Amino acid sequence: METLELLRANLLSPAVLAFALGMVATLVRSDLRIPEALYTSLSIYLLLAIGLKGGAALAATPWSELWKPALATLALGVSTPLLSYAVLRRLGRMDVVNAAALAAHYGSVSAVTFIAANTLMQSLRQSVEGYLPTLVAILEVPAIVIALLIARRNLKGGPMGEAIREILTGRSVLLLVGGSLIGFLSGPEGLKKVAAAFVDPFQGVLVLFLLELGMVAAKRLRDLRTTGAFLIGFGLGMPVVQGALGVWLGSLAGMSVGGATVLGAMAASASYIAAPAAVRIALPQANPSYYLTASLGITFPFNLTLGIPLYFAFSRFLHGGM
Amino acid sequence: METLELLRANLLSPAVLAFALGMVATLVRSDLRIPEALYTSLSIYLLLAIGLKGGAALAATPWSELWKPALATLALGVSTPLLSYAVLRRLGRMDVVNAAALAAHYGSVSAVTFIAANTLMQSLRQSVEGYLPTLVAILEVPAIVIALLIARRNLKGGPMGEAIREILTGRSVLLLVGGSLIGFLSGPEGLKKVAAAFVDPFQGVLVLFLLELGMVAAKRLRDLRTTGAFLIGFGLGMPVVQGALGVWLGSLAGMSVGGATVLGAMAASASYIAAPAAVRIALPQANPSYYLTASLGITFPFNLTLGIPLYFAFSRFLHGGM
Amino acid sequence: METLELLRANLLSPAVLAFALGMVATLVRSDLRIPEALYTSLSIYLLLAIGLKGGAALAATPWSELWKPALATLALGVSTPLLSYAVLRRLGRMDVVNAAALAAHYGSVSAVTFIAANTLMQSLRQSVEGYLPTLVAILEVPAIVIALLIARRNLKGGPMGEAIREILTGRSVLLLVGGSLIGFLSGPEGLKKVAAAFVDPFQGVLVLFLLELGMVAAKRLRDLRTTGAFLIGFGLGMPVVQGALGVWLGSLAGMSVGGATVLGAMAASASYIAAPAAVRIALPQANPSYYLTASLGITFPFNLTLGIPLYFAFSRFLHGGM
Amino acid sequence: MALVARKLVTIIAEGFLEERLVREIKRLGAKGYTITEARGEGSRGVRASEWEGGNIRLETIVSPEVAEKILAHLAEIYFPNYAVIAYVETVEVVRGDKYT
Amino acid sequence: MALVARKLVTIIAEGFLEERLVREIKRLGAKGYTITEARGEGSRGVRASEWEGGNIRLETIVSPEVAEKILAHLAEIYFPNYAVIAYVETVEVVRGDKYT
Amino acid sequence: MALVARKLVTIIAEGFLEERLVREIKRLGAKGYTITEARGEGSRGVRASEWEGGNIRLETIVSPEVAEKILAHLAEIYFPNYAVIAYVETVEVVRGDKYT
Ligand SMILES: Nc1ncnc2c1ncn2[C@@H]1O[C@H](COP(=O)(O)O)[C@@H](O)[C@H]1O
């Protein structure tokens, strides 16, 4: 499949189109509102479902196959926040607090970008490793901790211990890890029992969720004027760099074309559930306009539309394909 | 199948029975409450699902097949509000504002009645045209605009432009049209991916929605005393006239037995999502007791139970069946 | 299957593990919150789904097969609250009001325990009688009325008539009975139409519900200190006694191994939807810490984890198995 | 803009009391009310409503006499056994006759 | 702790008016607002919003002059045709300049 | 009906502060509180909580001394960095000892 054709397939998938519809709804000031309870319910569902599926797959994965990709993920979790921080301080001349806050977001991972990457691989009939959700759990936490430590070294911030407890017990880690354990312990047999709720309708539920995300992202775009050109460049350039890094490390660790693509998308993505919550507590002085607009208004739509196909093309290239 | 048998099949369908259960819940003053978030979520789901399915079907419909039914629908959208208005002014001696408000409701269309008609056709194994959801989108808007223009000609009302913007960007038009576009662009292949969420459970979700509608309709019935006998007659008679007109025009336009029935049900139905929102803004002086009680308390239950089977019988008759 | 193996299968089912995850979430003070609208929606769904399935099965059950189990259930509904009351007054030296309140809870039935028992039977491939949901409806009401009458005889309480109306029109009875009627009237044909929403995803939905119940139950456990050791013993011992009684009566009435197990679990369970609502109105002086902690914090987790496998073992024993 | 003083009575109560409270304040003379969903903690510790779905916060603008009657009624019937509190303050409204 | 007196204006209105009301109170000088979802009953009986999703309860802390302007505006535009009520009271705040 | 004057402190804050605020007002002497979900806009423009699920509106009836302490605490810890506002007013309650 040509790269252009690939792009077309991605842009015309129900999920991406629903995201666009959400943006349109906000731009034309529609009275469409996704109830907050629905939004929260969908995010609980998606996280738990990823966990369940991943855990059941993990039960069938030998440790020998897992440790290299896990290490690669950890390396990403440590290097990407440092990289982001350096770029923001040196090139962007940003203050310590806001640079650290952004680094926490870009080092961590967005669960929805992860899902979108999986979905594209699936519709391209590219098989991916079953243990990938475990990698999401591994990637989510370290970056945030590292970024907060950087800020801490440079100034007195909010309560650090509380922020770390918040990340570890936060709903996204809890549901991912908890769901994985449930999937692992009850096994493929257990997964089969709940598949009609957690596996089959998954992609459809994602459509509803992206409708809402589109509405939120469009609201963020209104802040673009105040955040400046550098942040736009950062929000578009950083994912490409980190995505390439992720694909490359994943390939080194022996992952498949599809698996390395998904790892690349994970590295390229910026967190907008776990990170904002932790940053708001530990670095209350940081300006949310910066980190929310960049991660949700710029990087997420970029990855969803162009980024993931790009990482796939790169992964195919690294694996010797075209 | 005999008409009586047909009626029985419709009345004993899970959807109609759930509507009845909802009415009972209100009448016995049960503490059953459908959370507003669930109600809103269900309506978003239903509108999006209709759109998706319709859009995917549209992708396979040649324009030559579509234009006649589309024209018939437009004719209904223009003629039925004028007809309603004339009846209400002449026979009902109603004032301009309330007559125009009711005309907006009866000229527009109720998405749930549309779904119920489809559901009955499906269980009778009557195939219907896939482009029907497009007709719903066509029928929804014009009647409201016309009715507001009538009122405007006769008196100074609220902000007209805002009311029209409200209709066009309102959630029901947005989700129907947006969903159709998603379905159209991603095609049958895209629909298949989300079928486990948007196609298979559709009828079950409708059951939950009708449970809530039954509760709301029963509350409306309490207002019957204050609205008077004429409105009851209007709420029962108007759908029959408009339904017959719809079936007839649909048949003329070359639609199938099932398709003409559904178009009839659409014409017969009175809007209770888009129209009340627009009327509340453009004609705040109109009395909601009138238009909500008539459309939701009288016409909707009538169509759901007796009306749709009646339009089907008429459609069969027109198509030369028994 | 050995009893130990059976226990393991139950403890490692997704549903029980989700309950445990919910408890963990509360214990580590996670920010995970199940929106109240989701919780309410799930409980509406579960009750309606039980009713629908049961009603459709009932349509195929001859009266001759039903009357004995129905009588056994009624006997349980009358005897278990009296038994509980006697134990609480004699052994626990509890005051009249709180003893009656607890008796109402333990005489009535918990719908979720009922579902959990069904789920275990299903994964053990034990067929159960289709009319069981009807027995739930029969068991739910009498105990509450009897307990309130006991309290009334001994003191002046709140408005008794209102409390009874509240039970009969309460959402759990309404949805169970209403759902059964819908299932009964629309028959297996009707059920098939809504199966993709109400049958297939049922077990998955249960997982989400138990996640929330685990969170609530863990909050209850914090009250254990104030409620005292006797209540803990009561919450663990009473279900065993009543469960054995249920299994025995069910077997006498000619029910299958699986059916008698489920009836036992029903008798063993303590209500926490219908009973608290009624007690709060009729006996406002009763202390909710007692009845909610015992039923939700102790007895429910006990039944979910150990109780149901125990009743199954006993049922197998009574039916001459091992 | 002629403003008139009226009493605003706020009642915080377990959710299941809603229907009953509304009936009773209407009987005592309230011409309208507004309810928001709430949650909270007080001296009574755990309550059934915690499981049953939270508290309600009911506001009603009334004349001083009706306010007095409502408070007396609550103090007699509800304060002993139910988790209910209430407070009164003076507010200014346009169209004072709407509330009496 | 230096406290300053400000006016708290509370508006209860049909939900679909939210966007419009917010725009207008800002234009009249409000520097912020807080909204909670509400439901209620008043003299007007049944309303579209009952079906459309309830009322909102909008609070805004403003100077006495802005409070006056908001009430006058409501009384002119909304009270005749919409289900809207409003009341004012005096509250004390820290950092009074935030609200003017 | 003997009514006693108490202070009603209303705090509007980003939702994720709930747990912390409740802990602290209890420590400062509040005997109870009521929370409703809210949303709003103020001088601070966009905030994390917009995405994280809105504000809370926390009410607590306390003695004048405790009210003073709560406001001072908020002004010191929260006003600089978080989207938090607070205001106080006097209300009348039955059973004044419940709140002190
Ligand atoms: N001091 C207080 N300030 C504000 N709300 C309170 C206070 N005390 C109690 N409440 C509210 O009133 C409800 C019942 O209180 P109680 O009867 O003391 O348990 C609680 O759930 C709170 O919502």
Ligand SMILES: Nc1ncnc2c1ncn2[C@@H]1O[C@H](COP(=O)(O)O)[C@@H](O)[C@H]1O
């Ligand atoms: N006396 C009152 N006290 C409190 N809220 C009221 C009162 N009257 C009306 N309301 C609220 O204002 C809304 C509109 O009232 P109305 O315009 O009288 O129908 C109602 O839905 C209530 O939420």
Ligand SMILES: Nc1ncnc2c1ncn2[C@@H]1O[C@H](COP(=O)(O)O)[C@@H](O)[C@H]1O
């Ligand atoms: N003048 C005001 N009146 C009412 N609520 C306000 C006002 N200013 C701010 N708020 C509320 O306080 C929150 C935080 O305000 P701020 O810190 O100014 O961004 C806002 O989200 C509003 O809910």
Ligand code: NA
């Ligand atoms: Na990343």
Ligand code: NA
């Ligand atoms: Na129509």
Ligand code: NA
């Ligand atoms: Na029982």
